[in-house]
Amino acid sequence: MGTPFYSQIMPWNIMVRGYAFNGPLEDCISLFHDMPHRGLKPDNYTFPYVLNPCSELGLFRKGQNVHCQILKSGFESSFEVSNSLFSLYIKMQASFVVDVWNKGVLSDARKVFDDMHVKPLEVWNQMIYQSVCDGNVSFARELFDSMLEKDVISWNTMISAYTRIGQLSKARDLFERIPEKNVVSWTTMIGAYADAGDLETARKFFEKMPRRNVVSWNSMISSYTKLGRFQEALNLFEQMQLEGIVSDECTFVSVLSACSRLGALELGKWIHYLIQDWPQLGFRVRTALIDMYAKCGDISRAFTLFIKIKKNDVFCWNVMIKSLAIHGRTKDAIKIFFLMQKDGLKPNDFTFTSVLFACSHGGLVAEGRKIFYSMETHFGVSPKLEHFGCFVDLLSRNGRLEEAQLLVKEMPYKPDIAIWGALLLGCRVRGDLKLAEKVIERATELESKESGVHVLLSNIHASVGQWPEALNAREKMEERKILKKVGSSTFV
Numbered sequence: 001m002g003t004p005f006y007s008q009i010m011p012w013n014i015m016v017r018g019y020a021f022n023g024p025l026e027d028c029i030s031l032f033h034d035m036p037h038r039g040l041k042p043d044n045y046t047f048p049y050v051l052n053p054c055s056e057l058g059l060f061r062k063g064q065n066v067h068c069q070i071l072k073s074g075f076e077s078s079f080e081v082s083n084s085l086f087s088l089y090i091k092m093q094a095s096f097v098v099d100v101w102n103k104g105v106l107s108d109a110r111k112v113f114d115d116m117h118v119k120p121l122e123v124w125n126q127m128i129y130q131s132v133c134d135g136n137v138s139f140a141r142e143l144f145d146s147m148l149e150k151d152v153i154s155w156n157t158m159i160s161a162y163t164r165i166g167q168l169s170k171a172r173d174l175f176e177r178i179p180e181k182n183v184v185s186w187t188t189m190i191g192a193y194a195d196a197g198d199l200e201t202a203r204k205f206f207e208k209m210p211r212r213n214v215v216s217w218n219s220m221i222s223s224y225t226k227l228g229r230f231q232e233a234l235n236l237f238e239q240m241q242l243e244g245i246v247s248d249e250c251t252f253v254s255v256l257s258a259c260s261r262l263g264a265l266e267l268g269k270w271i272h273y274l275i276q277d278w279p280q281l282g283f284r285v286r287t288a289l290i291d292m293y294a295k296c297g298d299i300s301r302a303f304t305l306f307i308k309i310k311k312n313d314v315f316c317w318n319v320m321i322k323s324l325a326i327h328g329r330t331k332d333a334i335k336i337f338f339l340m341q342k343d344g345l346k347p348n349d350f351t352f353t354s355v356l357f358a359c360s361h362g363g364l365v366a367e368g369r370k371i372f373y374s375m376e377t378h379f380g381v382s383p384k385l386e387h388f389g390c391f392v393d394l395l396s397r398n399g400r401l402e403e404a405q406l407l408v409k410e411m412p413y414k415p416d417i418a419i420w421g422a423l424l425l426g427c428r429v430r431g432d433l434k435l436a437e438k439v440i441e442r443a444t445e446l447e448s449k450e451s452g453v454h455v456l457l458s459n460i461h462a463s464v465g466q467w468p469e470a471l472n473a474r475e476k477m478e479e480r481k482i483l484k485k486v487g488s489s490t491f492v
Contacts, residue, residue, distance in 0.1 A: 330362025396426025
């Protein structure tokens with residue numbers, strides 16, 4: 001009886017397998033559903049080829065239905081079937097379709113895993129990794145400790161798990177016990193200590209590495225940049241070049257950012273020279289390059305590069321608008337804002353902050369008012385506190401103090417110290433001491449340690465010869481222990 005049945009099911013399995021490997025995947029599933037109508041029962045060869053397309057197409061509910069058929073037919077103990085089921089539920093978990101861990105119920109992946117008679121190393125690693133992704137590090141460790149055989153992926157996954165939750169001592173303990181460390185092992189520890197702010201220990205790991213790739217160098221360089229140690233980032237980059245390591249996009253973004261913060265224009269030009277075919281690189285490198293030239297004072301070169309790039313993302317346009325405004329080319333900044341829309345890009349929050357900043361510093365009241373009120377009506381962007389702050393600053397700087405006051409009164413946010421400071425600046429422009437004192441009174445309610453508004457009030461009094469009042473404003477700063485910040489420059 002078995003032979004005729006086998007001879008009938010085998011051609012169907014061949015067809016199901018063919019569609020599973022070569023597509024269309026939908027036809028594989030359709031063929032599977034047609035089998036019962038032909039009096040055929042799927043077997044342990046059929047189910048894996050159907051489960052895999054369900055995973056690939058994201059048809060997880062259909063995959064669960066197939067699982068029910070497997071349980072009824074008794075093929076769940078088959079290695080191929082259980083392995084395909086496990087892959088289905090792992091992908092299902094990764095797709096955030098289910099959230100079983102948080103409900104305190106064992107996941108279907110865990111149930112399949114527990115029932116598997118043979119668990120390949122890859123399956124163990126997947127189960128550990130998924131547990132880590134779901135925040136269940138303790139269970140991941142239980143699995144890890146119960147493994148009879150581990151590879152470097154097992155060790156690295158567990159080390160990464162501890163670094164993610166800040167348990168560096170446990171991560172280091174595992175690192176020291178790895179039979180054979182690879183580049184990922186070392187780089188994970190470098191990133192972990194750098195994220196914890198311990199760059200010295202991170203550098204020690206970096207120096208001890210037997211082999212370093214570009215990812216290792218990037219990890220150390222970007223860590224220096226993120227934590228404000230820009231010169232060390234650039235020094236390490238120079239060492240990287242001497243050792244003949246080919247830089248990638250991440251490298252250039254980090255070192256260009258360091259140049260921007262240091263104002264190191266010549267070094268930035270050298271890095272620009274090193275970048276091969278930069279117009280074809282990703283948006284991040286192009287934007288970092290433009291930002292570097294702008295922040296180092298060469299706005300003309302930044303603008304030239306921006307124009308040369310045929311397609312820019314929104315962030316790049318935002319950087320160009322803000323850079324032009326900072327360098328006093330406010331009308332050019334406004335032109336770029338409108339050109340951006342002609343290019344088919346929709347302005348975002350940061351775009352409006354940049355263009356309103358440009359209007360404020362260029363005294364372009366009419367343009368700024370039009371842009372501010374078009375945010376919600378034309379672009380669907382609700383103005384945030386920083387947008388109100390820019391517009392209040394624009395109005396206050398240009399004698400529209402009453403309009404600025406009304407805007408502050410009607411806006412849906414509680415004014416911050418920046419907005420009170422903008423109003424106070426307007427008071428200084430007009431010489432309105434009475435309103436200035438009211439603004440200071442409201443500003444002090446915030447209990448901010450920002451010295452600017454108090455210094456500005458003192459200067460307003462001094463400008464009209466009211467020296468006792470000016471001194472009194474300074475004395476109030478001392479009473480509240482508010483210190484005036486010492487000026488500094490990022491340029492070397």
